Amino acid sequence: MERAETYKTNFSDFEVTIVSEPSGTLPLFETSVSDNQKEQLKIFNSLENNVPFVNAISFSNQVHFQNAYLTPIQRWFPYREGYSTRLVNAFIKELNITGNVFDPFCGSGTTLLASRQNNLNSFGIDVNPISVLVAKVENEKYSNADIENFEKEFEQLKMISKSDENFHTSFELADKVFNKDILQTLLQYKNEIKKFTNTKIQNLFFVAWLAIIEEVSNIKKEGNGIKYKNRKRTANGYINIEKDVWEKRVYPEDKFNYVKTKLERHLEIILSDIKNDFGNSDKQPNIFKGSCLEFDKLFSDQIQFTFFSPPYCNCFDYFEIHKVDLWLGEFVKNKEEFKTLRNTGFRSNTNSLNHKSILYKNEHLENLISLFNSEKLWNIKIPNVVRGYFDDTHSLLNKLYLQTTKGGYVGIVVGNSAYSGVIIPADVLISEIAKEIGFKVKNVFVTRHLTTSSQQKQELEFLKYYLRESIVLLEK
């Protein structure tokens, strides 16, 4: 039985309770549990021993981007992987943060935005150039002169009519991913935005342009990559509707106007947020493009609070998910550049294994890896993805420990994952690594339970509690 107590907290908006017993016990009828699962359970119980869990289901709507689609500024770019500013605000308030804030995986810049709203200095890093651009644009201060400039450019853009020029892109899949006329319109607008002379305003328009790409394309970002919208799942599997037939069905006759309207609507939203002064603050975050594993080379200021969500150890490849925007937006120009970019990412997927050696060893992790069923693993690199992930986590936490002020905090939003019916409980593994480094694990907030692929669902029924998304809070 779990024992819950009231947690004394300033999280005024969110009710949370302490859960003090380990979560897993054997079911009444032991025969339904395999030896492999009993072994997993032993490892989980050992890892969970003395972990101060907190039941924080009230955070469940804050750890994903759903609210952010409606939040001023955050809504400028749909960053699926992001969390809400409300979540960061709650921690800043609860922990009485007054010093420097850092996000080593800043994505669209949510932690930085919340820091600005609280008038705090902040630092952010990301390897993805789109994230860096979005984070910078969303955290910029816009003056009245900027607003005037925006309006002027906007009026000019509204006058544009369909060009007869044939625009080119180096993106090989462009003809598959877009309707021909929609692609031409997008490229025409990109060309127009390139002519702007004021970089600040140009970047705002460019983010608006990037933000509408998915909506006007034939693909959607889903799971670990992109899916074609003309592929429909039916009871008997997937069916492909022919591209031309599908496009005729969903796009209006006038493709130029279709894209123009979407872009103008998005620019109106951005303009309205700027005019309403949302996010206006004298604090300007310092945002760098690079790997978080080298953050100490980019700034040496002491940090009071680091709050972030790393890629999860689930083999999702962010570069694959963002590939259409990366190519069409000219962030990558050839395959070599794309490959290099992938290799700079955290080792969380099979494309990011850059032959870096694995130095950190964790007994619990090795025991879990030894339970993998190699025949059921969809890629032989998976054991090393998992090792590489915690090796990178160890390096990052080590560096964070050195640069965190005494009494400072690190908050990590992380999801657990599963391979061949074996769960990798990242939240408690990270807690263990942090303790080895010298951090105190203040709390592990369990925010929601996750689902897994249909192949593993039945197999994991008994262990499903461990498939969760948590916030690990560390104190130096």
Ligand SMILES: C[S@@+](CC[C@H](N)C(=O)[O-])C[C@H]1O[C@@H](n2cnc3c(N)ncnc32)[C@H](O)[C@@H]1O
């Ligand atoms: C879960 S997302 C963070 C989202 C962010 N919290 C937000 O609200 O927008 C993880 C980010 O880590 C970035 N990333 C992956 N490997 C990285 C690395 N080695 N260094 C810095 N950032 C990295 C990805 O590009 C992605 O933007």
